[in-house]
Amino acid sequence: xxxxxxxxxxxxxxxxxxxxxxxxxxxxxxxxxxxxxxxxxxxxxxxxxxxxxxxxxxxxxxxxxxxxxxxxxxxxxxxxxxxxxxxxxxxxxxxxxxxxxxxxxxxxxxxxxxxxxxxxxxxxxxxxxxxxxxxxxxxxxxxxxxxxxxxxxxxxxxxxxxxxxxxxxxxxxxxxxxxxxxxxxxxxxxxxxxxxxxxxxxxxxxxxxxxxxx
Numbered sequence: 024x025x026x027x028x029x030x031x032x033x034x035x036x037x038x039x040x041x042x043x044x045x046x047x048x049x050x051x052x053x054x055x056x057x058x059x060x061x062x063x064x065x066x067x068x069x070x071x072x073x074x075x076x077x078x079x080x081x082x083x084x085x086x087x088x089x090x091x092x093x094x095x096x097x098x099x100x101x102x103x104x105x106x107x108x109x110x111x112x113x114x115x116x117x118x119x120x121x122x123x124x125x126x127x128x129x130x131x132x133x134x135x136x137x138x139x140x141x142x143x144x145x146x147x148x149x150x151x152x153x154x155x156x157x158x159x160x161x162x163x164x165x166x167x168x169x170x171x172x173x174x175x176x177x178x179x180x181x182x183x184x185x186x187x188x189x190x191x192x193x194x195x196x197x198x199x200x201x202x203x204x205x206x207x208x209x210x211x212x213x214x215x216x217x218x219x220x221x222x223x224x225x226x227x228x229x230x231x232x233x234x235x236x237x
């Protein structure tokens with residue numbers, strides 16, 4: 024067999040595989056599903072979080088909120104404080120989303136996932152005291168049902184794990200989160216957190232949030 028003919032046979036054998044490998048880029052929905060696989064080790068296959076890993080529930084979160092927070096992690100606006108261990112894990116994960124459209128794709132995928140109300144695990148909160156705090160401050164942004172308001176860039180709180188909500192309030196209050204000059208929404212939350220005088224007040228307001236109908 025001549026060299027030319029041999030090359031022709033090899034190319035003919037490889038052609039189907041070459042065609043299969045050039046099937047085109049995945050759709051945004053397919054890409055979102057692919058990217059979500061990197062979230063599963065911490066947040067779980069259903070995106071409902073993991074207390075042991077300090078990973079919050081992310082299933083069903085609004086796409087606009089997920090997009091904003093991933094960009095903050097990616098740009099060191101969130102999670103860069105030296106005491107923020109969870110943020111330190113999220114920052115390199117966010118940097119893996121360097122392909123154009125990846126952040127929007129995974130954000131839309133998460134938004135389409137069914138959200139599940141996470142039962143409370145923190146005890147000791149005073150629901151009535153928390154109600155007074157929530158209705159005097161938090162309700163303006165997060166709404167009476169604690170389901171959030173996009174116009175105020177306020178995410179839903181009601182379905183989130185109580186331990187995570189308390190942890191974030193502590194981060195805002197100490198400046199671990201929301202202190203970056205480019206974090207406008209975080210600055211709003213930092214100001215709100217100052218109205219919670221201590222950990223007891225944080226537990227109270229979170230207890231009220233978790234007491235709302237679901």
